[in-house]
Amino acid sequence: MAETDRVVIAGAGPVGLCAALYLATRDIPVLVLEAGDDLAIDLRASTFHPPTLDLLDQFAGIPSELEAQGLRARHWQYRDRQEGAIVTWDMDVLRDDTNHPYRLQTEQWKLTRLIQSRLAAFPHAELRFGHKVVGATPKDGAAAVTVETPDGDKVEIEGRYLIGADGANSQVRQGLGIDYEGLTFPELFLSISTTFEYKDVWSDLTYVNYIADPDEWLVLLRVVDAWRVLFPTSLDEDREKALSDEMVQARLRTVCDPGVEFDVIHRTHYGVHQRVATRYREGNILLAGDSAHINNPLGGMGMNGGIQDAFNLAEKLAVIWRGEADDSLLDLYEEQRRAMAIGFVQESTIRNREMLKETDSKIRQERHDDLRRIADDPARTREYLLKVSMIAALREYEEQEAA
Numbered sequence: 488m489a490e491t492d493r494v495v496i497a498g499a500g501p502v503g504l505c506a507a508l509y510l511a512t513r514d515i516p517v518l519v520l521e522a523g524d525d526l527a528i529d530l531r532a533s534t535f536h537p538p539t540l541d542l543l544d545q546f547a548g549i550p551s552e553l554e555a556q557g558l559r560a561r562h563w564q565y566r567d568r569q570e571g572a573i574v575t576w577d578m579d580v581l582r583d584d585t586n587h588p589y590r591l592q593t594e595q596w597k598l599t600r601l602i603q604s605r606l607a608a609f610p611h612a613e614l615r616f617g618h619k620v621v622g623a624t625p626k627d628g629a630a631a632v633t634v635e636t637p638d639g640d641k642v643e644i645e646g647r648y649l650i651g652a653d654g655a656n657s658q659v660r661q662g663l664g665i666d667y668e669g670l671t672f673p674e675l676f677l678s679i680s681t682t683f684e685y686k687d688v689w690s691d692l693t694y695v696n697y698i699a700d701p702d703e704w705l706v707l708l709r710v711v712d713a714w715r716v717l718f719p720t721s722l723d724e725d726r727e728k729a730l731s732d733e734m735v736q737a738r739l740r741t742v743c744d745p746g747v748e749f750d751v752i753h754r755t756h757y758g759v760h761q762r763v764a765t766r767y768r769e770g771n772i773l774l775a776g777d778s779a780h781i782n783n784p785l786g787g788m789g790m791n792g793g794i795q796d797a798f799n800l801a802e803k804l805a806v807i808w809r810g811e812a813d814d815s816l817l818d819l820y821e822e823q824r825r826a827m828a829i830g831f832v833q834e835s836t837i838r839n840r841e842m843l844k845e846t847d848s849k850i851r852q853e854r855h856d857d858l859r860r861i862a863d864d865p866a867r868t869r870e871y872l873l874k875v876s877m878i879a880a881l882r883e884y885e886e887q888e889a890a
C-alpha cells in the first residue's frame with residue numbers, strides 16, 4: 488500500500504479524532520494534522536446527548552470512562568427567572584430509545600484526550616502536532632493539503648481522502664472557496680464558571696437549566712467542579728471590561744447575591760454564529776463538524792452534530808475503502824448531514840434563543856403553558872424529548888439512506 492493511501496484529517500478536535508479512531512479501528516491508515524502543539528483543553532462543549540453517546544459506544548469503554556469524569560444528567564429544566572421551574576424533564580422516558588437516557592455533562596477535551604490515547608495503539612494512525620493546514624486541493628482519486636510544519640517549511644501531503652475537521656475558520660473550506668452561509672448575532676455570549684453552589688439558593692435546580700427572561704436570559708450548567716453561567720452580552724460593551732473581576736462579580740450578583748465574592752475559575756466571551764457550508768464535498772475532500780456548520784450553544788448541539796457527522800462520514804469511507812460502494816456514497820453524506828444541520832440544528836438553536844429572550848409576556852406565558860401540557864402527557868413528553876435530544880432528527884435524516 489502506498490504511503491499516500493490513507494485518510495488525511497485536518498484538525499484534532501472531537502470531530503477529527505472521532506473520525507480518525509473509527510477509521511483506525513477498521514484498519515484504515517489515518518494521518519491527523521493539528522495546528523496546535525497539543526490538544527485544546529478550552530472550556531467549550533460540556534453536554535453529550537444520548538445519540539452521540541450511542542455512537543461512542545462503538546469505541547468500547549469510552550462512554551463509561553467519560554461518565555466517570557462527568558455527571559449523568561437524567562433531569563433537565565426549563566425555568567423562568569421570575570416564576571422558577573416551569574418544567575423538569577425526566578429523560579428516563581427514553582430508556583427504550585437509547586442506551587443512554589440522559590445527558591452527560593463533561594467537557595469535550597476529556598473525550599479528545601481519551602481518543603488520543605486509544606489512537607496511540609494503532610501503528611497505522613498518526614497524529615502530528617504543529618502542522619497547520621493552509622490549503623486543500625482535490626486530485627483525481629485523491630486529495631492534497633498544503634501544510635506549514637513546525638520547521639517553518641511548507642509541504643504538500645496527500646491522501647486518498649481528506650476530511651476538513653479544522654473548525655469554524657476551516658482553511659480546508661476556505662481553500663476550496665466554499666461559502667459559509669448564515670448570520671452572526673449582534674451579541675456576545677459571556678460564560679463564567681464558579682464554584683459557588685447554586686443549589687444552596689434553588690434546591691430544585693438540575694444539572695442543566697435554561698432560564699428565560701425578557702431582560703437577561705441565562706443558562707446554568709453543572710460540570711464536575713463548577714457551575715457554568717452563560718449570559719448574553721451587548722457588542723457595545725467594552726470586551727476587556729466585561730471580563731474584569733468587577734464586571735464578572737456584578738454579572739453574577741444579578742443572578743443571586745450571597746453577600747460574598749464568587750470564586751470564579753474561568754471566564755470567556757465569544758461571538759455567536761448560525762452558518763452552514765454550501766457544500767460538504769469537493770471530490771475526495773469532505774467537511775465535517777464546525778468547518779461545515781456552526782450554531783449558538785443553546786441546546787448543546789454543535790459538538791454533538793459534529794460527532795454525528797464524523798461517524799456518518801467515517802462509516803461511509805470504510806464501506807468505500809472495502810470496495811463495497813463507490814465514491815458517490817459520499818454525496819449521501821452531504822445530503823444527510825446538511826439536511827440535519829439546516830432542517831434541525833439551525834432551526835432548534837435559533838428557536839431556543841428566541842424562547843429564552845421572549846419579551847412579549849403573553850407569548851411567554853403561552854409557551855410555558857404549552858410546555859406544561861407536554862410534560863403532563865407521557866406520550867407527548869417522549870416525543871418532545873426524542874426531538875430535543877437529537878434522536879428523532881437523526882433517525883429521520885439517516886433513513887434517507889434506505890430510500
Ligand SMILES: Cc1cc2nc3c(=O)[nH]c(=O)nc-3n(C[C@H](O)[C@H](O)[C@H](O)COP(=O)(O)OP(=O)(O)OC[C@H]3O[C@@H](n4cnc5c(N)ncnc54)[C@H](O)[C@@H]3O)c2cc1C
Pocket residue numbers: 497498499500501502503520521522523526527530531532533534595618619620621652653654655656657658678757775776777778784786787788789790791792793
Ligand atoms: C463556549 C462554547 C460552548 C459550547 N458548548 C457546546 C455544547 O454544550 N454542546 C455542543 O454540542 N457544542 C458546544 N459548543 C460547540 C463545540 O465546542 C464545537 O461544535 C466543537 O468543538 C466542534 O468540534 P470540531 O472538531 O469540529 O472543531 P474544533 O473543536 O474547533 O476543533 C478543530 C481543531 O482543528 C485545529 N485546527 C484549526 N485550524 C487548523 C488548521 N488550519 N490546520 C490544522 N488544524 C487546525 C484546532 O486547533 C482544533 O484542534 C460550544 C462552543 C463554545 C465556543
